[in-house]
Amino acid sequence: MQIKIKSELKKMKNKAILVISLSLILILTACEDEHDHDHDKNHFSPEGMVLLLKDTVKILDYFRGVVKDTLYVPFGNYTPYYTVKFYDANKNIIDPPDEANHYLSWTISNENIFSVEKQMGQKYIIRLKGNSVGITTVKFMVMHGSHADFQTRDIPVVVR
Amino acid sequence: MRQFFYLKFEVKKILFYLVLIWMLISVKILSQKGIVRGIVIDGSNHFPLLGANIALKNYNLFTTSDKNGYFEFDKLNIGQEYIVEISFIGYKKTQKKVVAKEEDKREIVVIHLFPIAIELSQAVVMGKHSNFSIKNKDDFFYALTSKDLSKDLGMTLASTLKNLASVSIRSMGPTTARPILRGLGSDRIVLLEDGLQSNDLSASSPDHAVSIDPTNAERIEVIYGPKVLLYSNSVSGGAINVEKNKIPFENRADAIWQISTLYESANNAKLVGGNFETSIYRNIMLKIDGSYKYNDDLYTPTKRLKNTDARILNLSSGGSYTIENFSIGGSISFIDMTYGVPGGFLGAHLYGADISILKKNYELKGIYKINNSEEFVEINLARTNYKHTEVEDKAFLGAIFGLYENLFDIRYTNKNNNYFDNIIIGAEAKLKKNYYGSYVYTMPSKTTSYSSFIFLEKKLKKFETQFALRGNYAEVKPSSYKISRIGEIRKREFLALSISLASQYNLFSNFYSGANLSLNSKLPTIEELFSEGPHLAAYSYEIGNPSLKTEKGISGEFFLYWLSENEKYMANIFYYHYNDYITARRTKDTNWATLLPIYKTEGLKAAMYGYEMVGEKKIGKIKASVFASYTRGKNLSDNLNLPMIPPFKGSASIEINPIKQFKVGLSTVVAAKQNMTDIFEKDTPGYILYNALLRYDFFIDNSVNVISVSVENLTNEKYKNHLSRTKDAFYEAGRNVKIAYKISL
Numbered sequence: 001m002q003i004k005i006k007s008e009l010k011k012m013k014n015k016a017i018l019v020i021s022l023s024l025i026l027i028l029t030a031c032e033d034e035h036d037h038d039h040d041k042n043h044f045s046p047e048g049m050v051l052l053l054k055d056t057v058k059i060l061d062y063f064r065g066v067v068k069d070t071l072y073v074p075f076g077n078y079t080p081y082y083t084v085k086f087y088d089a090n091k092n093i094i095d096p097p098d099e100a101n102h103y104l105s106w107t108i109s110n111e112n113i114f115s116v117e118k119q120m121g122q123k124y125i126i127r128l129k130g131n132s133v134g135i136t137t138v139k140f141m142v143m144h145g146s147h148a149d150f151q152t153r154d155i156p157v158v159v160r
Numbered sequence: 161m162r163q164f165f166y167l168k169f170e171v172k173k174i175l176f177y178l179v180l181i182w183m184l185i186s187v188k189i190l191s192q193k194g195i196v197r198g199i200v201i202d203g204s205n206h207f208p209l210l211g212a213n214i215a216l217k218n219y220n221l222f223t224t225s226d227k228n229g230y231f232e233f234d235k236l237n238i239g240q241e242y243i244v245e246i247s248f249i250g251y252k253k254t255q256k257k258v259v260a261k262e263e264d265k266r267e268i269v270v271i272h273l274f275p276i277a278i279e280l281s282q283a284v285v286m287g288k289h290s291n292f293s294i295k296n297k298d299d300f301f302y303a304l305t306s307k308d309l310s311k312d313l314g315m316t317l318a319s320t321l322k323n324l325a326s327v328s329i330r331s332m333g334p335t336t337a338r339p340i341l342r343g344l345g346s347d348r349i350v351l352l353e354d355g356l357q358s359n360d361l362s363a364s365s366p367d368h369a370v371s372i373d374p375t376n377a378e379r380i381e382v383i384y385g386p387k388v389l390l391y392s393n394s395v396s397g398g399a400i401n402v403e404k405n406k407i408p409f410e411n412r413a414d415a416i417w418q419i420s421t422l423y424e425s426a427n428n429a430k431l432v433g434g435n436f437e438t439s440i441y442r443n444i445m446l447k448i449d450g451s452y453k454y455n456d457d458l459y460t461p462t463k464r465l466k467n468t469d470a471r472i473l474n475l476s477s478g479g480s481y482t483i484e485n486f487s488i489g490g491s492i493s494f495i496d497m498t499y500g501v502p503g504g505f506l507g508a509h510l511y512g513a514d515i516s517i518l519k520k521n522y523e524l525k526g527i528y529k530i531n532n533s534e535e536f537v538e539i540n541l542a543r544t545n546y547k548h549t550e551v552e553d554k555a556f557l558g559a560i561f562g563l564y565e566n567l568f569d570i571r572y573t574n575k576n577n578n579y580f581d582n583i584i585i586g587a588e589a590k591l592k593k594n595y596y597g598s599y600v601y602t603m604p605s606k607t608t609s610y611s612s613f614i615f616l617e618k619k620l621k622k623f624e625t626q627f628a629l630r631g632n633y634a635e636v637k638p639s640s641y642k643i644s645r646i647g648e649i650r651k652r653e654f655l656a657l658s659i660s661l662a663s664q665y666n667l668f669s670n671f672y673s674g675a676n677l678s679l680n681s682k683l684p685t686i687e688e689l690f691s692e693g694p695h696l697a698a699y700s701y702e703i704g705n706p707s708l709k710t711e712k713g714i715s716g717e718f719f720l721y722w723l724s725e726n727e728k729y730m731a732n733i734f735y736y737h738y739n740d741y742i743t744a745r746r747t748k749d750t751n752w753a754t755l756l757p758i759y760k761t762e763g764l765k766a767a768m769y770g771y772e773m774v775g776e777k778k779i780g781k782i783k784a785s786v787f788a789s790y791t792r793g794k795n796l797s798d799n800l801n802l803p804m805i806p807p808f809k810g811s812a813s814i815e816i817n818p819i820k821q822f823k824v825g826l827s828t829v830v831a832a833k834q835n836m837t838d839i840f841e842k843d844t845p846g847y848i849l850y851n852a853l854l855r856y857d858f859f860i861d862n863s864v865n866v867i868s869v870s871v872e873n874l875t876n877e878k879y880k881n882h883l884s885r886t887k888d889a890f891y892e893a894g895r896n897v898k899i900a901y902k903i904s905l
Contacts, residue, residue, distance in 0.1 A: 043693070045753040046752075047752035063752075065750065065755055145557075145598070147556045147559075147598050147599040147696075148599075149599070150753040151753075151754065151755065153755065
């Protein structure tokens, strides 16, 4: 009887070793692509944007989804350079983020009508150029790496 | 002289041996009788058939097949041809000519029996079902068998289940559909694949698709009541188990091929799927299954719903090895999904969002049968790697969600003991790691969870009872601690206990009455605790609540049902009451940096109640069915309605079998207007849809074939699903012609 029990236990032990070995193979092979993902916390979350001429005159005032202005661009010519600033939740003007992976971007509904250019060496100073007479829209974004931390609604642009 | 005698003796000796050999040969020849051995197999699923009647025609010899489908006739004349006639209720009677072989020849005749129609009569199906009528009730009212699936298969799990009374669909575009049961969603509904929890993030957000492909499912069941506690603490919601048998343990008598194809016109969807299963040396089983789906944008009655195209590839392979009482098996599977979420409306991206999901799953399972197949220990080890990326406006990487999970599960089952008809005792350990990237602020976290459970089943004459209890401890540990705008992000520990008791009494004949009482709990998810930022593809800015408590509730259900060969009727009423019901509610606020509406997770005092009614009657060649379901959700904390509760839903259908194996049907689906909405949630108008169905089952040699053609939304009705996050901007699918073909070899 004892011999039989011992033999059964031995069989079970072998089976257990088999299960554990296969489990380890499974877990080890499954772990190969596990890695930690950095959680970047430096997101920029303003509630509005303003375009300033000579740091004082408001050309565009955008706050909490409300666009108050239309951007006017001369046909065949450039506007002056505008400085891009932002509003915080209390509508205080704040500077743009200075981290290297933050930058200003934009999408234009019809790029044949106008274009945007940055001043050489400046991330948040821009001017607009009228390419053809017409009406279109532009949406500004503050990119953070590959995604937008901030975006405006579509802002009307008239080239005349 | 001596030599002569010696020679004479030798001759006699030789003659003696020759006579002896001749006698032995004669005895052997005379004693040897022919034998016919065979196996009877269900041609539709290739499982051995127990209890088939086998007759040797003209010889008055009869036998029945055993549990392996095996039978034999002995003492036959070797080399003589016989006609074997096999019959089994619900199957086509079959005859086969066989030649009796010598006993030591191991030839076995394989005989396939095919169902008279693939949809068997209920009497036959009931014959195969459990002695427990609670289980039969679940099978008849809450399950789709392989025959249902050949007709109801959809592109997603939710669309496959949509004809069940209690199922609604939450969606954000067609591919994201997730089933909702009795108005309950999120992780209150546990999605299982072969009894193991399917790990994905579909419960956490409406834009996250379910990562279970129903194409090669053998059966899908909705589980309510005590049995849910075998899988989860959330007994009030329920579980949906998709049986694919990725690890093939059941020994099929011979190899099986199944191929399914499906076409849908509303989004030019094409699906092809198949599986192959075979045994090697009767103790090694192998299975491969896979599917590929492709669909273009969905057409609504008014326009094309841009960016709703999808591509889904699903592959799985599994095998098992059996030595005496011990079986071990494993499977490797992956699903690769790419799909779009529509955009172009207020609060959404102009071009929508593109989502990619890659899920890899590794499973290992061991079964040790202690005495027989009624008592066994089962061990499961599983590992899931899940990664989900969202790209906005075709250009910017908006979000990364990832998940790793390791599971260890052990359970002991005894269906043959002195005290209960079924006992299942088990324990489970899980280690889960959630990580996030790009524009998602949710804190990466690790969750360690330990559960133990017991399930008991007992039948006493007309009285049946199921009881289950599950305890769960979980620790949620964020990668760093901080004081945030949403509260203190910190380690949380949760303790949960769920208990459920279901009893029913056979009032008379086939009429049963019963009730189900449960104490249930649900742990908050990582997203519900720590979300703090935009979820771009869901077009929402999500704010979690790090102080959420375990959701606790009590639920009760009372039911009556009748089950017979040609009729089935069921009615139930249910009531759920929750403290700290966890839900994300739309607020009046917008996040102005992202222009997304803010959804805030809260724990509310809430109540839900409603009913379900199902009826089906067959008269001759006509089958009529109806169902109705209704759920009301109340926010008792603020005396308001709960958000995202489906409206009343009803259906009536009629099916006619004008000729054998051919079926035509018409059905209508009704949804009432939903105006019991939360603040900042919009009403949804009601609708009526009409559908038509043609179905033909046929057999070619050893193959079972099913062709079905159905037209959904015949009148191209413009309608909206209350549980769709895009309902403000878009209608649901227009007229949709579905053509499905399935062959089993």
